Amino acid sequence: MYSLELRGATKRYPGGGAEPVVALDDVDFAVEPGEFVAVVGPSGSGKSTLLNVLGLLDDPTEGQRLLDGTDVTSLSVAQRTAARKESIGFVFQDFHLLPTLTAVENVALPTAFDPGDASDRAADLLSRFGLGDRLGHEPAELSGGQKQRVAIARSLINEPAVLLADEPTGNLDTETGESILAExxxxxxxxxxxxxxxxxxxxxxxxxxxxxxxxxxxxGGVPDGGERADEPRPGPETATAGDR
Structure with missing residues (x-):
């Protein structure tokens, strides 16, 4: 079972002329649990679009998207939000940390509307990433590598099955980049x-x-020897009453 999969995914955007812009063209992609896949290509090749479609931030124009074997191609906005929160973590190139919150508060932020207090888990994640002595520091008091580690810890606060990263080492020196990749x-x-x-x-x-x-x-989007399941499990849009 793949953690995340695209089957024949195409994404078109309206263009300035008569023809739409094709950002993704009949893409097959899959990633297995515990697998690290790097997506490379020139600027403007569709990499950001691929990440947005994989992360349920945008929908494919055609094709299927599966999360843990469940078809999540045509979810409502609320359903996409719930699925992202439950299963997908994001690490953004520019960190997107809130400047007025401490490191531990930034990490716990995705759980703000959940019952209970996630501060202890946030502190544990930061300690695991070598930031146990920076819990109360705001982003302005952290280095670039430390900010990236805070961002990674935040992406893991909900224990996702998939971690999506946009240029995770883009703003870092080689030594710091290696430490991030080790994480x-x-x-x-x-x-x-x-x-x-x-x-x-x-x-x-x-x-x-x-x-x-x-x-x-x-x-090279699908692992060697990988096979698609014959039929995906129904998603929230297609599940029968008995499935619910």
Whole structure:
């Protein structure tokens, strides 16, 4: 069972002329639990679109999207939000930390509307990433590498099955980048599937598999020997009354 999968996914956007812009062109992609996949390609090749479609931030125009074997192609906005919160963590290139919150508060932020207090788990994650002495520091008091570690800890607060990263080493020096990628190695050993969009050869060296996206066409998107399930399990839009 793949953690996340696209089957024949196409994404079109309205263009300035008569023809739409094809950002993804009949893409097959899958990532297994505990696998680290790097997605490479030139700027404008569709990498950000791929990450947005995988992360349920945008829907494919055609094709299927499956999360843990369940068809989640046509979810409502509320259903997509719930699925992301339950199963997908994001690490953004620019960190997106709130400047007025401490490190531990930033990490716990995705749980703000959940019952209970996630501060202890947030502190444990930060300690695991070597930031146990920075819990009360605001982003302005942290280095770039420390901010990235806070962002990774935040992405893991809800124990996701999939971690999606956009240029995770783009703003970092080599030593700090290696330490971040070592954290990804640790995460995947726990069964989390990691997908990173990158221009950095360092990331490629850490990945289990590198796939290339050019002009919306993906090469190497499915693991060798991988097979699609005959039928996906129904998602929230298609489940029968008995399934619910």
């Amino acid at each position: 990804f190695e640790r995460v995947k050993e726990e069964g989390v599937a990691v997908v990173a969009v990158t221009h950095d050869p360092l990331v490629e060296g850490f990945a289990d598999r590198v796939v290339e996206l050019t002009d919306g066409v993906l090469v």
